[in-house]
Amino acid sequence: MRVQRLPARARYDRATLEAILDESFVGHVATVLDGTPIVIPTMYARVGDRLYIHGSTGSRMLRALQAGATACVEVTLLDGLVLARSAFHHSMNYRSVVAYGTFEMVHGDEKVRAMEALIERIESGRWARVRQPNRKELAATTIMSIPLSEASAKVRTGMPIEEPSDLDWPVWAGEIPLTLTRGTPAEDDAGMAARAFSR
Numbered sequence: 001m002r003v004q005r006l007p008a009r010a011r012y013d014r015a016t017l018e019a020i021l022d023e024s025f026v027g028h029v030a031t032v033l034d035g036t037p038i039v040i041p042t043m044y045a046r047v048g049d050r051l052y053i054h055g056s057t058g059s060r061m062l063r064a065l066q067a068g069a070t071a072c073v074e075v076t077l078l079d080g081l082v083l084a085r086s087a088f089h090h091s092m093n094y095r096s097v098v099a100y101g102t103f104e105m106v107h108g109d110e111k112v113r114a115m116e117a118l119i120e121r122i123e124s125g126r127w128a129r130v131r132q133p134n135r136k137e138l139a140a141t142t143i144m145s146i147p148l149s150e151a152s153a154k155v156r157t158g159m160p161i162e163e164p165s166d167l168d169w170p171v172w173a174g175e176i177p178l179t180l181t182r183g184t185p186a187e188d189d190a191g192m193a194a195r196a197f198s199r
Contacts (some may be wrong), residue, residue, distance in 0.1 A: 012151035020095045021035055021046045021075055025121065029053060030072045033064045044073070045117035050145045051099065052106065052114040059071040062142045065103040073099045073146060081176040084160035091160065093175060099151035103144040114143045 011017065021044075030039040040061050045052045051073060055062050065071055080093035106114050114140075116127045133141070160173055 004156065009154050009156055011155055016095075016146065016155070017097055017151055017153045018046065020077060020097050021051070024075045024077050027051070027053070027073050027075045029061070029065075030074070031061065031064055031066050031069045032101055033060060033069070043118060043121065044075075045114065045121045046148075047114070049148045050055070052117060052145045053103075053150065054118060054141055054143045054144060057140055057142050059142065061146065065144055066105060066142075068102060071101065071103055071146065073097075077180075078158070078178050080159050080178055082156075083173055083176065085166040085171055085173045089160050089162060089166075091156065093158070094154050095153065095155045097151060097153045099146060099148055101146045101150050103146045106143040106145055110139075111143050114145065115141070 025043060026041050027044040028039050028041050030037065032038070038061060042053050042055065055072075074096065076094055076096040078092060078094050082093055084090050112133075115133060119127045119130065126196040159175060164172070
C-alpha cells in the first residue's frame with residue numbers, strides 16, 4: 001500500500017511501523033456494515049507481523065469482519081501542535097500507521113496468547129499476576145487478527161512551513177510538544193474494601 005498524499009512523509013520500513021504500533025494503545029478499525037461505513041476505536045496488540053483485536057461475541061462489527069469484510073486499521077501518535085505565522089500552514093506533528101486487509105478468527109492456544117498480549121500491552125508482567133480467563137470468559141470473547149502485509153506509516157516532524165513573506169509577521173510560531181504519560185495509580189475502592197473485610 002503506497003501513500004498518495006504527501007508521499008515524502010511515507011515510511012515503509014518495518015522498524016518504523018512496529019515502533020509506532022508498539023507505542024500507541026488505541027487503533028481505529030473501519031469497515032462497511034450494511035452499506036454504511038463505521039469506525040470503532042479499540043485496544044490492540046501487535047505480535048510479530050499481525051495485529052490482534054478483541055471484543056464481545058455479540059459485536060456487529062466483529063461479526064461483519066468474521067464474514068470477510070475488508071477492513072482498515074489506523075493508529076496515530078500525536079507528537080506536537082505546529083503553530084505557523086499564517087492560518088494556512090498550521091499543522092500537527094504525528095506518526096501514524098494504516099493497514100488494510102481481512103481479519104481472521106483466532107482460536108485455541110493462539111487465542112489465549114493473544115489475550116495475554118493484550119493484557120501485557122496495558123502493563124508488562126500483568127498476565128502472570130491476574131486470574132486467567134475461564135472457559136465462559138473465553139467463549140464470550142472474540143479475538144481476531146489482521147496481517148501487516150498491506151501497511152504503511154506516515155510521519156510529520158519539525159517546524160511550520162512558512163511563506164517567506166510571513167516571516168516578519170508579529171506572532172509566535174513553533175511547535176508545542178505533546179506526550180502521553182502515565183499518571184499516579186489510584187486503587188479501586190472494591191479492592192481496598194475486600195481486603196479490609198477479610199481481616
